[in-house]
Amino acid sequence: MRIIISPAKKMRVDTDTLAWHDLPCMIDRAEVLYDKLASMSYDELKRLWKCNDAIAALNVERLHNSDLRIRLTPAILSYEGIQYQYMAPGVFTDEQLIYVQEHLRILSGLYGVVRPFDGVTPYRLEMQAKLPIEGAKDLYGFWGSAIADQLYQETDCIINLASKEYSVCVSRHQKPGTRFITCVFGEEKDGKVVEKGTLCKMARGEMVRYLAEANAKSPEAMKDFACLNYVFSPAHSDESTYVFLQKKSQDSEE
Structure with missing residues (x-):
């Protein structure tokens, strides 16, 4: 099982808290992009x-x-967006850090696939950027199926906690016989599930933390997630989509 998340635009340098372990596995392709930007x-x-x-x-x-x-800075500490704030990797135990290193993958417009302890440097390059390079019109063309290929070499089950901008790099190249499960965090309005951007980012970070704390080995473990007032909704879910609805507080119901 691998959990995929998006990067964050805001990044920082921290070469003291934890040591980085390796370079990202697609570093050679990242350098092609970096040279183009430079x-x-x-x-x-x-x-x-x-x-x-x-x-x-x-x-x-x-x-x-x-x-x-x-x-370089370990990726898990370099990204500073809302999702990472709610994941709170700075207070992970050693066991939880081992868990995310094995199971968590950050998708990046520059680096492709990044493990938590891969060393990165601050950059700005969103996956949807219109950057023509090597005959491709944009980064989706540049990366092609390479990101999905890398992930499916590691696992046959992917938990999608990434935004669509990044998750399509995997979903459009899903391999036969594999699972790709997207988590939806929303509330029901007029019979439809509506997601709100900031709340989704918060919930995605909390879900990573929950899975690390539970040492989860299968996607079914997510069904017990109950953070930020979200609960799993079997009625709205299927094998490829796990829907979590935010319960209304008693105050709002009164």
């Missing part, structure tokens, strides 16, 4: 990144003063 002008990068001047300046400085092989 060859682009400030204006080209700002358009690619779709960001303001402050963010563009920070990431251009990083691009020209970083190296993908030295002064």
Whole structure:
């Protein structure tokens, strides 16, 4: 079983808390992308990144003063988004860190597939970026089936806690005889399950933590998840989609 999650735009450097173990398994392909970015002008990068001047300046400085092989931070500590805050890897036990290293995989526009203790450097490159390279019109074309191929070499069961921007790199290349289970965190409104972005990110982080604490070996373990007022809904779920609905508090019902 492998759990896939998205990266976060906000990243930090931490070379002291924990040591990184290995380089990402697709580092050679990452360097092709990094060299392409380094060859682009400030204006080209700002358009690619779709960001303001402050963010563009920070990431251009990083691009020209970083190296993908030295002064690295373990990925699990480098990403700082909401999902990672609720996962709270900084307070994982040794056993939980071992668990996520084996089971958790971060999907990245730059690195492809990243293990928690792979060393990374701060970068900005979303998977949906329109970056023409090596005859491909964008990163989906550049990576092709490589991300899915890597994951399915490791397992025949994938738990999808990633956003669609990243999960499609795997779902569109699913291998025969494998399981790909997407977790949905929402609330029921007018007969439909509605997801809210921030709450989903929070729940995804909590789910990773829950699975690590439970030392879960199968996706069925997720059905007992009960954090942030979410509960598994058998009526809304099937073999490829696990739906968790947020219960209304007593205060809102009164």
